[in-house]
Amino acid sequence: MPLALGLDLGGTNLRAAAIDAGSGALAAVRKVHHADRRPGAVVDAAARAVREAADAAGMTGFSAVGVGLAGQCLGSTGLVLNAPNLGWRDVPFGELLGRALGARVRVANDLSAAALGEHRFGAARGVEDAVLLFAGSGVGAGLVLGGRLHEGAGGVAGEVGHVKVRPRPGTAERRCGCGQLSCLEAYAGGHAIAARVREDRAAGRAPGLLGAPGGDPAGAGPAEVEAACAAGDRYAAALWEEVAELLGDAAANLVTLLNPSRLILGGGLLLGGTRLQALVRARLAARVSASAARSLVVVEAALGDDAGVVGAALLAV
Ligand SMILES: [Zn+2]
Structure with missing residues (x-):
């Protein structure tokens, strides 16, 4: 099955993973502690982690990355309205990460992302x-x-x-x-x-x-x-x-x-x-x-x- 790239971005840690889109199995994971919460620093750390996860999973290239982030996000635009754990307001994270990776980036609230994961592969499978x-x-x-x-x-x-x-x-x-x-x-x-x-x-x-x-x-x-x-x-x-x-x-x-x-x-x-x-x-x-x-x-x-x-x-x- 094709591999897909996801990023889970919290206030102090981020996790990038390549997953098997057919089974939900993690093919490669990179976890990074990001002490510097400024958007530019987080974008750099996130882009590096995503690239490393893709390389570790043997992906030759990618065109899209999904992001779950603890905060309020205008998903369609990648704009983070308010993320208290990161101290962010109105940060165009999707656009910044997309530019850094040369890929399409889709951003959602982390619990929305978790609900989607549970729906496809976990406790709500099939409903x-x-x-x-x-x-x-x-x-x-x-x-x-x-x-x-x-x-x-x-x-x-x-x-x-x-x-x-x-x-x-x-x-x-x-x-x-x-x-x-x-x-x-x-x-x-x-x-x-x-x-x-x-x-x-x-x-x-x-x-x-x-x-x-x-x-x-x-x-x-x-x-x-x-x-x-x-x-x-x-x-x-x-x-x-x-x-x-x-x-x-x-x-x-x-x-x-x-x-x-x-x-x-x-x-x-x-x-x-x-x-x-x-x-x-x-x-x-x-x-x-x-x-x-x-x-x-x-x-x-x-x-x-x-x-x-x-x-x-x-x-x-
Ligand atoms: Zn409140």
């Missing part, structure tokens, strides 16, 4: 309508509707991390990285959870949370909350109940609105059969439209870290 709900350091979704990636009119569909939620009474209103108040991500994203735990520990509200083992005593994040919850800590259990209400409602709303046959759970907060995942599933079951739930199967993402780069390569096909 027409699938939603990927991701909860890691941030919260977002990728949508495949009618067998096609759905990116919306401006390329920013699926930004479920920025839908507005009402937390429990007594929980302070929190500002999101996007600048607005009361976004889901400001309560249920990993960075936000870590910030909240820091505040609660400083205020003596989380006596059972001791911080990361062997590390920074202030560094208690989602993994420590998950472990404390499993050990019976009441603060951790209450926090997970609250986060699960918000994530579970968001999942239920997505399913009620879009009626997918697969809801794919991804990201560190939801992968690996966590307690949080079980709570989110229970909340989803209680809150989703019963009619939409009839055709729904909830599964964990199958491709792991590879979903983004595999989906990115599919964008180029």
Whole structure:
């Protein structure tokens, strides 16, 4: 089968891969840490990694590259509107990388790319309508509707991390990285959870949370909350109940609105059969439209870290 080239671009690391477009298998991978986040430096590092992956896979030439990027992208133009992890606003990344490589470049949000990868080769293989709900350091979704990636009119569909939620009474209103108040991500994203735990520990509200083992005593994040919850800590259990209400409602709303046959759970907060995942599933079951739930199967993402780069390569096909 023909090989396709994909690039998964994060805030500090990028991964370029040549994949077999028929099976999704990775033929060659180049992973690069990019300390310099300026667009020119990232374009140089990305172009080098893509060329090396193509060479390593034995490709004699290429005309297209797909990119999945953590940020809001106008996919049709390759313009990155806003990528907080990279500190970019209105960067014509697709055009710059295209010029550097002498190839056509298609850019999409990383979760859109991951949803495409899961749809073709992973947890949503063979279904027409699938939603990927991701909860890691941030919260977002990728949508495949009618067998096609759905990116919306401006390329920013699926930004479920920025839908507005009402937390429990007594929980302070929190500002999101996007600048607005009361976004889901400001309560249920990993960075936000870590910030909240820091505040609660400083205020003596989380006596059972001791911080990361062997590390920074202030560094208690989602993994420590998950472990404390499993050990019976009441603060951790209450926090997970609250986060699960918000994530579970968001999942239920997505399913009620879009009626997918697969809801794919991804990201560190939801992968690996966590307690949080079980709570989110229970909340989803209680809150989703019963009619939409009839055709729904909830599964964990199958491709792991590879979903983004595999989906990115599919964008180029
Ligand atoms: Zn937001």
